[in-house]
Amino acid sequence: MEQLRETLKGHHLRTTTCREDVLSTFMNRKNALSHGDLEGALGENYDRVTIYRTLKTFLEKGIIHKVLDDEGLRYALCSHQCSEEKHQHDHIHFKCNECGKTNCLENLHIPNVALPTGYQPESFNLLIQGKCPECLAN
Amino acid sequence: MEQLRETLKGHHLRTTTCREDVLSTFMNRKNALSHGDLEGALGENYDRVTIYRTLKTFLEKGIIHKVLDDEGLRYALCSHQCSEEKHQHDHIHFKCNECGKTNCLENLHIPNVALPTGYQPESFNLLIQGKCPECLAN
C-alpha cells in the first residue's frame, strides 16, 4: 500500500483515496480498463466526474496510457517509468475476442515498417485480436 | 455516378440519395471519416440517425471498415472487395498529428509478429502516427 503513495509522489501527485483506489484497481486487474470498468468498481465511493479527472491526470503524468480497441478507449498502466515529459509505448496490445480483455504484451516490440517516402512516423500502436491463452485452455 | 449505384447494388443495397451521398463523400475525400464529419457534410440533408444507420449498414455489407485512432472511431472505404461474409483489413493506418487526417496505406502489409505461446491471433490493426507528406512539405 505504501507503493501506491510512492508511485503518486513519484509523479508529483497528492495522495488521495480516489487516486489510491484507481491505481490499485489497475494493479490488481492486469488488463486494460475503461472508465466504465472503474465506475463499476469504485462508483459507489466516488463521483463519475472524479474518476474521469483522475484518469486524465494519470494520463498527463505518465502513469497510464491509452489503449484502443474496436469497442473504444481503455487505459493501462505504463510499465517503464513514463513521465509527464516522455512517453514510450511501442509495445503490442492483445484483445481476446472471447473474454473481451485487452492486455499489454510488454516484452514484444512492434517490428519495423518501411513507410512510403514522405511519411515521418512518431508513434506506433499495434492491436492484435484473437484468443488468449486462458480462453484457449477451456 | 453510375459507379455509386453499381457499388450499392453489388452489396445488395437499395440505392437511396443518402447512401449515394455518403458513399460519394467517402470517395471524394480520401481519408477516414467519423460520423461527425459526415454529419457536417450532409447534416442539412439527412437526419443524424439516418447517417448512423447508413454507416452501420455499410459496415455490415463490407463497404467500409472501422479505423481507430486516439480521438475515436472513424470509417474508411474497403479497397479490396470486402463482403458481408469476409473482411480483410490487415493494412496500416497512418494518422497525421498535424492535419489530423487518417489514411489507409493500402499497399503496406503488417509485418509478422512472434506472439508468446498460447496466443491465437485473428486480426491485426496497426496505427502509425506522425507527419504526412503534405504537412511535411509546408
Place this chain on the structure above:
DNA sequence: GTATTATATGCAACGATGTTGCAGTGTATT
C-alpha cells in the same frame, strides 16, 4: 497541533454521441 494555501472532490448542469420504436415515405418488383 494549528493555520494557510493550493489542490481535489462532489454536485449540477450541459453537450456530444449513439440507440430504439414507430409512423410515413420511397424503392424495387410484379
Place this chain on the structure above:
DNA sequence: AATACACTGCAACATCGTTGCATATAATAC
C-alpha cells in the same frame, strides 16, 4: 400501376464526457 418491403425522419431515450462552482482535503509553514 399495385404491392411488398426497406429506408427515412422524428421523438425520446441512454450513454459518455466536460465545465463551473462551492466545499472538502492534503501538503506546507508556523
